[in-house]
Amino acid sequence: MDKQKQAICMNTQHNLSSRIPTRSPDTPPTLGIRNSTEGYGLIAIALHWIVALIVVGLFGLGVWMTGLTYYDDWYRRAPDLHKGIGTLLFLIMILRVVWRATNVAPDDESGISPLQLQAAHLVHLLLYLLLFVLMSSGYLISTADGRSIDVFGLFSLPAIVTDIPNQEDIAGAVHWYLALSLIGLAVLHALAALKHHFINRDRTLKKMLGIPPQPTDQP
Amino acid sequence: MKMKLLSAITLAAAIVLPSQANAERYTIDTKGAHASIQFRIQHLGYSWLNGRFNKFSGSFEYDDKQPSNASVHVEIDTASIDSNHAERDKHLRGEDFLNVSQYPKARFESNAFKENSDGSATLSGNLTLHGVTHPVNIRVSQIGHGSDPWGGYRRGFEGTTQISLQDYGINYNLGPKSKEVELTLSIEGIRQ
Numbered sequence: 001m002d003k004q005k006q007a008i009c010m011n012t013q014h015n016l017s018s019r020i021p022t023r024s025p026d027t028p029p030t031l032g033i034r035n036s037t038e039g040y041g042l043i044a045i046a047l048h049w050i051v052a053l054i055v056v057g058l059f060g061l062g063v064w065m066t067g068l069t070y071y072d073d074w075y076r077r078a079p080d081l082h083k084g085i086g087t088l089l090f091l092i093m094i095l096r097v098v099w100r101a102t103n104v105a106p107d108d109e110s111g112i113s114p115l116q117l118q119a120a121h122l123v124h125l126l127l128y129l130l131l132f133v134l135m136s137s138g139y140l141i142s143t144a145d146g147r148s149i150d151v152f153g154l155f156s157l158p159a160i161v162t163d164i165p166n167q168e169d170i171a172g173a174v175h176w177y178l179a180l181s182l183i184g185l186a187v188l189h190a191l192a193a194l195k196h197h198f199i200n201r202d203r204t205l206k207k208m209l210g211i212p213p214q215p216t217d218q219p
Numbered sequence: 220m221k222m223k224l225l226s227a228i229t230l231a232a233a234i235v236l237p238s239q240a241n242a243e244r245y246t247i248d249t250k251g252a253h254a255s256i257q258f259r260i261q262h263l264g265y266s267w268l269n270g271r272f273n274k275f276s277g278s279f280e281y282d283d284k285q286p287s288n289a290s291v292h293v294e295i296d297t298a299s300i301d302s303n304h305a306e307r308d309k310h311l312r313g314e315d316f317l318n319v320s321q322y323p324k325a326r327f328e329s330n331a332f333k334e335n336s337d338g339s340a341t342l343s344g345n346l347t348l349h350g351v352t353h354p355v356n357i358r359v360s361q362i363g364h365g366s367d368p369w370g371g372y373r374r375g376f377e378g379t380t381q382i383s384l385q386d387y388g389i390n391y392n393l394g395p396k397s398k399e400v401e402l403t404l405s406i407e408g409i410r411q
Contacts, residue, residue, distance in 0.1 A: 069391075070393050141306065167305070168306065169298075169309055
């Protein structure tokens with residue numbers, strides 16, 4: 001009981017000296033639907049983690065399914081799943097880009113050098129670019145002969161480009177090397193987030209986890 | 220003296236090399252696509268899957284009077300495999316099957332031609348595929364020959380053979396009924 005009281009006291013003290021400008025000390029911190037300058041909103045956070053999960057899942061599925069043999073149960077199902085989820089990922093990414101463009105970007109953490117910020121933003125841009133080219137190359141493999149891609153029987157994605165010489169082979173090589181690059185870059189991106197969290201002890205990762213600013217946070 | 224020596228050489232050549240003197244050389248008409256290399260393999264033992272190689276070139280020599288001197292040479296661009304399904308073709312070009320980046324060419328080089336009593340013939344030779352050279356016998360029948368409407372002379376054959384994928388180091392398991400591939404070579408040559 002005493003301890004709790006003490007904690008409340010301390011919090012109040014911190015709140016008083018808090019320099020977070022956009023919220024009065026009295027209102028409890030909440031997670032909005034949209035982004036604010038303080039942090040990401042619910043939609044941006046959900047999109048980020050859904051994409052992260054799908055990308056890792058698709059990479060694992062892709063590597064696994066190319067090693068399957070003819071008589072494996074998943075020989076036909078796994079590629080169908082890979083293509084279906086890939087198509088859904090494309091739609092999610094379109095939504096994500098639109099959402100990003102129509103929302104404010106949370107402020108960068110203070111105390112990060114401009115060069116480091118530029119590097120971080122470049123990695124973000126590359127992640128988006130790689131993802132779109134990667135998905136397009138996958139589409140070009142499966143539609144090279146004019147066949148459409150069936151997405152879980154819900155709809156089918158028609159072939160548009162079919163006349164690139166050796167299309168399925170070139171698109172296949174691009175798909176593989178870009179997948180490796182994307183995973184490499186994503187690992188770098190994740191390590192950077194962990195570095196911010198554990199070494200710099202700033203809010204970089206917390207913002208993407210939807211943890212609102214605490215009074216105890218360093219401004 | 221000089222004339223005598225020359226005629227002696229000509230005579231000797233005529234005796235020693237009769238076939239070469241008369242053999243007609245034909246270029247396989249891949250340009251006009253009057254030639255094809257098709258394959259078929261059973262799918263699970265339930266049906267035949269047909270495919271072909273779109274790019275190849277070759278020539279043959281054939282002499283009506285001495286058919287046993289016939290010879291054939293064909294070179295196939297393995298990456299041109301076409302089973303009318305891009306994803307399957309990509310798989311067939313990969314390491315599980317033809318490994319076309321490492322083995323871009325397949326070759327057939329004949330070494331014997333024997334006429335059978337039923338009018339067909341057996342063309343024997345070596346087929347190099349997937350980096351492995353293995354002897355094959357191709358059952359051949361001549362379809363026809365003669366002048367074409369554009370001033371040339373053409374001769375055409377059809378040959379069939381069966382190869383075992385295992386003989387060529389292709390061990391991907393497609394099932395017990397799919398270990399062998401049938402090849403049909405339809406070739407028309409234009410006399411040079």
